[in-house]
Amino acid sequence: MIYKRSSALFLEAEKVIPGGVNSPVRAFKGVGGTPIFVKKAKGAYLYDEDGNRLVDYINSWGPMILGHAYEPVVNAVTEKAKKGTSFGMPTEIETQIAQLAVSMVPNIDKIRFVNSGTEACMSAIRLARGFTGRDKIIKFAGCYHGHSDSFLIQAGSGASTFGTPNSPGVTKGTAKDTLLARYNDIDNVKALINANKNEIACVIIEPVAGNMGCIPPKNNFLKALKTLCEANNILLVFDEVMTGFRLAKGGAQELYNIDADIVCFGKVIGGGLPVGAFAARNEIMNHLAPLGPVYQAGTLSGNPLAMAAGLAMLNALNDDNEVFNRLADKTEYLHKGITKVLSKNKITHTINRVGSMISVHFDEAEVVDFETAAKGNNETFKKFFHGMLNEGVYIAPSSFETWFITDALSYEDLDFTISAVDSVAKNLL
Numbered sequence: 001m002i003y004k005r006s007s008a009l010f011l012e013a014e015k016v017i018p019g020g021v022n023s024p025v026r027a028f029k030g031v032g033g034t035p036i037f038v039k040k041a042k043g044a045y046l047y048d049e050d051g052n053r054l055v056d057y058i059n060s061w062g063p064m065i066l067g068h069a070y071e072p073v074v075n076a077v078t079e080k081a082k083k084g085t086s087f088g089m090p091t092e093i094e095t096q097i098a099q100l101a102v103s104m105v106p107n108i109d110k111i112r113f114v115n116s117g118t119e120a121c122m123s124a125i126r127l128a129r130g131f132t133g134r135d136k137i138i139k140f141a142g143c144y145h146g147h148s149d150s151f152l153i154q155a156g157s158g159a160s161t162f163g164t165p166n167s168p169g170v171t172k173g174t175a176k177d178t179l180l181a182r183y184n185d186i187d188n189v190k191a192l193i194n195a196n197k198n199e200i201a202c203v204i205i206e207p208v209a210g211n212m213g214c215i216p217p218k219n220n221f222l223k224a225l226k227t228l229c230e231a232n233n234i235l236l237v238f239d240e241v242m243t244g245f246r247l248a249k250g251g252a253q254e255l256y257n258i259d260a261d262i263v264c265f266g267k268v269i270g271g272g273l274p275v276g277a278f279a280a281r282n283e284i285m286n287h288l289a290p291l292g293p294v295y296q297a298g299t300l301s302g303n304p305l306a307m308a309a310g311l312a313m314l315n316a317l318n319d320d321n322e323v324f325n326r327l328a329d330k331t332e333y334l335h336k337g338i339t340k341v342l343s344k345n346k347i348t349h350t351i352n353r354v355g356s357m358i359s360v361h362f363d364e365a366e367v368v369d370f371e372t373a374a375k376g377n378n379e380t381f382k383k384f385f386h387g388m389l390n391e392g393v394y395i396a397p398s399s400f401e402t403w404f405i406t407d408a409l410s411y412e413d414l415d416f417t418i419s420a421v422d423s424v425a426k427n428l429l
């Protein structure tokens, strides 16, 4: 494949944008080479500035669950734009998407819309602190909750790719209120809670981790966490920015039958526009301004274009009772296919999968937490990434990322991908 124009565009971008990108993991630092510049996308495919077609397994890091340029979303946004793009005043569509979200997700009464997953998680912990009157939070190593200060402590994803788990600029004062636990290790959480009695406002978790590859919660881990939180008057916050409206209509809460106290959304809920949201039962949400004392606001929050995209996306998911099964079936098919060709080529690997999230790790040990995720062979991953790219398949340029399966992928696309893995595997050792 030729990337002449992408390379030229990247050189220009680097002069005026730090690292040439507006979000670090796009820069290919983890795998080497220069990033691909996208010209357009449709369905399961990206078309880059050099005219190459790529089968896309990033899908804007999750939002494009029904494929790129999904017509109902494009039409809804186009129609809305003609009527004005922002007012800073209430609009009916905000209530419509709120009603739909509340009806799809178990256990929430009210929802507040923001502009990103970062904002959603940042606001959720402020609310948890305001509600409980406590300062400390527990997060898990390798979980990513956006780039706000409290969370940039072993944050997974881009932050891990660069080996700078603690970003300069986060004050010691802020960092000391974030306690770090090991994913899938309930005894570790217990010990932290016991050492900080009556000081912990909330435990925040990706119910299925997706920012250190895909890591499923072990049997009963989430249930035990819920019980532990309840017993200590600690709020359980599910960061469902990745899993919400992806694993099921009601996200991981529905899939694992666990009620969290606060739930964060992003990605799919915006249908590809900048949207985040957080939600909870009335008792908690009524603490938010203007009803309560916890302040949270946004000039463009509930923006009509963003709400139109999100509403069209949620309606499509809500109206199609088979979509989540179809996604899971496609992902399982891919899983089996990749396992077969990697094994045939004697490549050491482990594959993790939940619903339409899947990750390939180049290590034979089970991947259950950040430590085991970090053990994967990064040299093999780099070769794998560039090999796949050359075959016309685009996966995330970091071994700490999940692949996102979109409903636009056909079984032909999946077979194409599996044969690409087969070809690449022959040169991996």
Ligand SMILES: *Cc1c(COP(=O)(O)O)cnc(C)c1O
Residues within 6 Å of the ligand: 115, 116, 117, 118, 119, 121, 144, 145, 146, 147, 206, 210, 211, 239, 240, 241, 242, 266, 267, 276
């Ligand atoms: C992507 C992500 C975020 C951050 O969302 P942004 O929209 O990038 O700010 C937070 N939490 C999880 C689990 C995510 O995957």
